[in-house]
Amino acid sequence: MDRDFFDNAFDKAKNAFEVAYKKTGEVLSAEKIKFNISSLKSKREKAYAKLGKSFFEGLGETVALNDQDKAVYDEIVELNTKIEDLTNELNFVKSNRLCPSCGAVIDENAVFCSKCGEKITFDSSEND
Template identity: 40%
Template structure:
């Protein structure tokens, strides 16, 4: 009977681990989709800015206020993109403690939260080493050619 209880305990632990990994994979996918949307928004704002500059140049008018609004919008989007990219990098370069599940730096020997020794397998390979490659879009935000 003890063997069966051990088996159930191990099976429950495996299900818990699988659930946590699935949650992390979903979060990573959500962040990547958000990054794609922000890159798209940046590209659209660059295009809008270029259209305004072209229109003002052709007509001989100036509207620095409108241009400043577009530049501010682009700067805000670039800041959001930087935050999301940092979150993605944190998830990708972290490993989970086998004891408590806390994310630790990849080279950590002991867990920062509970002090448990990180297993050799956990330290050796990143959390998402086998994950499929990212979307074909560039890591860098869209920037117009000068």
């Protein structure tokens, strides 16, 4: 990084300060500035993530990645698989009633578990 970078960064900070000062007529407190910085950083994290997602989706497996990127790529693929599995499991659990005692899948209208004989009492308040 050359000298100009720091000069520019300093000018930007100075300008930002002047803009903030003109706007509110007062100097922002350190807490307020910290808050603004962290909210901008969290927006930036989301933007990074978005960029990464677009990049990932455009990749396919044909592009040669360096080892570090390949590891992240593989991690995302693995996470996607796990999320898909869990989503399927969730759908299964939601669309089937399971015995609260033994966990067996039971008929929708069953009053007793066909496996262990447990009386099935569901409240339906759990629906989304």
